[in-house]
Amino acid sequence: MKRREFIKNAGLIGTAAIVAPYILPSGRLFAASGTRIANHVVFVLFAGGLRNQETVDKLYVSAQTGFSSNGNIMPNMLSGATPLNQLVHTPWNPILTTPLQQRGTLFKEVRYAQGPTGHYNGHTVAITGKYTETGLNLNLNPDFPTIFEYYRKHNSPGESALNAWWLSEGLGPYPSLNYSSHPAYGPTFGANYMRPASVLELGLTAFNQAVNYQPDDVARINKIRNFLNNNFDKTVADLPGIYNTDGDRELIRQFILDMVQSASNGTIPLPTPGNNPSMLTGDLINIAAAWQVMDRFKPELMVINTFNSDICHQNYSSHLGLLHAADYGVGWLWDKIQSDPILANDTIMICMPEHGRNLEPNNIVDGNGLRAIDHTSDGNSRRIFSLIVGPSGKVVQNQVIGSQASPVGEAIDVVPTIAHILGFLPDIPSGMLNGNALTQAFV
DSSP: OOHHHHIIIIIHHHHHHHHOOOOOOOOOSSOOOSOOSOSEEEEEEETTOOOTTTTTTOOGGGGSTTOOOOOOSOTTTSOSOOOSSOOSOOOOOOSOSSOGGGGEEEEEEEEOOSSOOOHHHHHHHHHHSSOOOOOOOTTOOOSSOOHHHHHHHSSOTTOOGGGEEEEOSOOTTGGGGGSOOOTTSSGGGOOEEEOHHHHHHHHHHHHHHOOOOOHHHHHHHHHHHHHHHHHOOOOGGGSTTOOOOHHHHHHHHHHHHHHHHHHHHTOSOOSSGGGOGGGOOHHHHHHHHHHHHHHHHOOSEEEEEEOGGGGGGTOHHHHHHHHHHHHHHHHHHHHHHHTSTTTTTSEEEEEEESOOOOSSOOSOBOTTSOBOOOOOSOSGGGEEEEEEEOOTTTBOSSEEEOOSSSOOOBGGGHHHHHHHHTTOGGGSOTTSOOSOOOGGGBO
């Protein structure tokens, strides 16, 4: 048996099971009673904490004492001129001719109103629509249902879990956010989870280190497998939630194989200028894989995050550069969506930071003399924004709502907004959500 045939039949199947274990049951319970605005939603959660000063306020380095260069470092998402003095980064030319702000509604001042402004808290709030005081716990799913569970339980029958995906840049506690411990929801209604960097790293290692197995070797491997199957009475399919139909499992297996193969031979599209792999960040790898999922499965609900900008704790200049790269990735993903005949006029994208960052910097100074910034739940770390973009017949175009003095919306509003877009908000039981759909964004 040739090495690549063996990998396809054995090695990478195991890799997929280890890296992306949350492949869940298909089917929904009943038809949603609301009217859909669109059939596809992409939620980009900017993790790591972003300040409004550097993003929607476009203050660039003048947000720090002693520096005077203003400008927009997110030209694919936001309107406004780039900084004249490129002090801390070499800008990438925007991939979009029209910034996303002009293709939708910018809620310029949104509040993260309660609870610690930590990463696990911020993710949990954004994905469940409930504020939480719970600290970091790597072993627990959230108490309240996630947007994936609401979506999969309160929709029309016949759609599989291939329609709901959660892709994170890092591991840690984030795989646990694809379903909750709530007794009325739980793993049966969770999403497919994947950390693309792990999938690609392990997959490429398998390709590079594989050996040529002879028929006798394969026979011995099959003998060991049969022994294990016959002597242990539990399989992956017996574990709660970790199950899918044979057809869906095969589709996902082939998808992972194809994505790793494309990465191996250099044909996978990359969200960098000139498709240059040397310019990739972890965030951009996540975005590249998100497009692979969307291109293959056309999911109705896709949630992805970026995380590299969390370096702001130690290096403010790198934070700005990585934020600039993430902005390019978001523009690239939107451009890809517009090239797809199924997704182009039927997709709404929502972008929001998990939380903000402190008003005052810490004492760590980078090579440009700029001070790093933490997020310790001060008032400034509760300032965020939300950008909702989509087709002109569905989303109000080039609209800006809210100010620092008069914020509009909260971090908990994204879950009901997604439910509103996909038509199942009326079916979520009363009292489950405290936020409101941001209906001002829709025609």
